[in-house]
Amino acid sequence: MGEERIRPTRSGLFMIELLIAVGIFTLCAAVCVGIFVRAEVMSRDSGDLTRAVTEARSVAECWKASGGDLERTAALCGGRVSEGTLTIGFDESWKPLAGQGGEVHRLLLTAEPAEGYFAASLRVERQGIPAPLFSCELAALEVAS
Amino acid sequence: MRRQTGAGAIASLILTCVFGATLLLSLTAGAGVYHRVADRTERNAATRVGLTYLTTKIHGSDRLGMVHAGTFGGADAVYLLEDIDGTIYETILYVYDGHLRELLCEQGWELLPGDGEVISEARELTVEEPAAGLLRLSFTDGSGVEETTDIYIRSR
Numbered sequence: 001m002g003e004e005r006i007r008p009t010r011s012g013l014f015m016i017e018l019l020i021a022v023g024i025f026t027l028c029a030a031v032c033v034g035i036f037v038r039a040e041v042m043s044r045d046s047g048d049l050t051r052a053v054t055e056a057r058s059v060a061e062c063w064k065a066s067g068g069d070l071e072r073t074a075a076l077c078g079g080r081v082s083e084g085t086l087t088i089g090f091d092e093s094w095k096p097l098a099g100q101g102g103e104v105h106r107l108l109l110t111a112e113p114a115e116g117y118f119a120a121s122l123r124v125e126r127q128g129i130p131a132p133l134f135s136c137e138l139a140a141l142e143v144a145s
Numbered sequence: 146m147r148r149q150t151g152a153g154a155i156a157s158l159i160l161t162c163v164f165g166a167t168l169l170l171s172l173t174a175g176a177g178v179y180h181r182v183a184d185r186t187e188r189n190a191a192t193r194v195g196l197t198y199l200t201t202k203i204h205g206s207d208r209l210g211m212v213h214a215g216t217f218g219g220a221d222a223v224y225l226l227e228d229i230d231g232t233i234y235e236t237i238l239y240v241y242d243g244h245l246r247e248l249l250c251e252q253g254w255e256l257l258p259g260d261g262e263v264i265s266e267a268r269e270l271t272v273e274e275p276a277a278g279l280l281r282l283s284f285t286d287g288s289g290v291e292e293t294t295d296i297y298i299r300s301r
Contacts, residue, residue, distance in 0.1 A: 009153065015153060015157050018157055019160070022164050029171045039179075039182050043181065046185075046186075047185050054196070057200075061294075061296055062297070065276050065277075065278055065295070065297040
């Protein structure tokens with residue numbers, strides 16, 4: 001008795017062909033979705049960094065204009081001073097907040113000890129992310145009147 | 146001879162439909178992400194170009210008595226003065242007719258706001274001095290997004 005040979009049907013061949021195409025497409029789609037997500041995250045981070053630098057620069061200029069005085073800096077650009085640190089809270093769209101609730105981004109300006117000049121460290125961070133978005137050291141050589 | 150049923154054809158059809166649907170979904174997702182990324186980049190650039198230009202120009206001209214706020218063409222403006230061979234020239238930065246503009250001329254010349262060189266699209270520029278030597282610039286870009294920055298005049 002001879003073996004029965006299974007002859008492939010036309011729809012069966014089409015099915016295999018389609019499965020291979022779907023498989024390749026799935027692989028490409030997975031790579032593309034990964035790239036889309038990365039692009040979205042990078043774009044958001046870039047926007048946040050731009051805003052963080054803008055806010056930091058503005059506060060640094062106010063601090064210099066105040067001759068290194070945190071209370072006067074707070075009077076000029078908002079925020080609250082506690083234990084030698086000026087804190088300014090921002091919401092998701094970087095609007096400054098008057099109170100403490102709803103903070104998504106936070107700018108911290110901490111006075112540092114220095115002789116003959118005023119020094120401070122500035123840090124902008126996003127809630128829940130330990131690494132700062134932006135940080136820098138500030139120095140004011142003169143006392144503004 | 147094997148009888149061919151319609152099951153294979155239906156499975157192929159379903160697979161083709163799933164393939165088409167996922168293709169459309171990935172295209173939609175890609176287009177959405179591209180739109181958001183492009184929009185955010187454009188928004189960042191529009192604001193950054195105007196404010197960074199103003200900030201850089203002011204810091205670059207930061208010499209004693211050479212930077213001051215004023216008005217030009219009925220709107221707020223920043224005046225940057227420069228002494229070249231005893232002649233005072235002024236660079237006026239202002240917003241007119243939907244654009245941030247820059248006008249360089251000898252001090253005292255009466256020019257029109259439309260004569261200025263276009264820098265970027267903008268709707269409004271307001272200049273305040275909340276403290277001595279501190280300029281507060283509020284810049285509204287072409288899309289209506291307002292940004293405020295403070296600039297300390299170190300030379301004053």
